[in-house]
Amino acid sequence: xxxxxxxxxxxxxxxxxxxxxxxxxxxxxxxxxxxxxxxxxxxxxxxxxxxxxxxxxxxxxxxxxxxxxxxxxxxxxxxxxxxxxxxxxxxxxxxxxxxxxxxxxxxxxxxxxxxxxxxxxxxxxxxxxxxxxxxxxxxxxxxxxxxxxxxxxxxxxxxxxxxxxxxxxxxxxxxxxxxxxxxxxxxxxxxxxxxxxxxxxxxxxx
Numbered sequence: 001x002x003x004x005x006x007x008x009x010x011x012x013x014x015x016x017x018x019x020x021x022x023x024x025x026x027x028x029x030x031x032x033x034x035x036x037x038x039x040x041x042x043x044x045x046x047x048x049x050x051x052x053x054x055x056x057x058x059x060x061x062x063x064x065x066x067x068x069x070x071x072x073x074x075x076x077x078x079x080x081x082x083x084x085x086x087x088x089x090x091x092x093x094x095x096x097x098x099x100x101x102x103x104x105x106x107x108x109x110x111x112x113x114x115x116x117x118x119x120x121x122x123x124x125x126x127x128x129x130x131x132x133x134x135x136x137x138x139x140x141x142x143x144x145x146x147x148x149x150x151x152x153x154x155x156x157x158x159x160x161x162x163x164x165x166x167x168x169x170x171x172x173x174x175x176x177x178x179x180x181x182x183x184x185x186x187x188x189x190x191x192x193x194x195x196x197x198x199x200x201x202x203x204x205x206x
Contacts, residue, residue, distance in 0.1 A: 021089060021090050021091075022090065022091075024085075024086075024089060024090050025090065028086050031078055034078060035075060035078050035082070038071055038074060038075050038078070039075075041071055042071045042072070042075075045064060045067055045068055046068060049064045049065070049068070059134060062134060066130060066134075067131070069127055070124060070127045070131075073120065073123050073124050074124060077120040077124065080117060083102065084116070085113065088110055088113060111191045111194065114187055114191070115184070115191055118183060118184035118188070119184060121184075122177075122180050122181055122184055125176070125180050126177065128173070129173055129174065132170055132173055133170075
């Protein structure tokens with residue numbers, strides 16, 4: 001009968017360095033508070049949609065709905081960072097066998113987390129770009145808003161008397177979105193190469 005492996009005790013310096021991972025705990029707690037703020041923001045925007053829907057145009061309603069989807073996707077990103085990051089870099093959550101354990105958490109590591117975060121960022125960027133494309137129809141028909149009216153115009157496209165967008169702004173937003181996509185492809189490709197090389201070394205060792 002094999003004896004259970006007993007880990008050797010760590011030196012004081014090693015213990016201190018390893019325990020320093022708990023310094024990340026306040027960061028994850030802060031992200032939980034940020035999640036609460038997004039829940040409040042979602043409820044506020046949803047109330048605005050329901051309360052003012054009779055006086056809104058189709059374009060305004062579509063933009064608010066896209067904003068709600070944007071909040072949900074950012075919230076999903078926060079959950080991935082909080083749960084996956086804590087599990088990977090701080091401590092095990094002990095969710096094995098739990099009925100609500102996320103499917104992706106069972107095989108999460110730093111590389112998988114990076115790829116999932118990159119894909120989530122692309123999704124968020126896509127929502128922002130779609131909102132911009134919807135609002136871009138009024139680019140040439142309205143003057144550009146002064147700074148104090150930019151936020152109001154951005155949230156009331158179709159009813160505003162000025163535009164918060166510029167042609168250069170739309171172009172740069174599209175370029176940045178493409179850069180996000182290329183970055184995600186690069187991260188996924190690098191992860192694939194590293195995994196392939198790791199498997200080759202394991203087979204060579206056997």
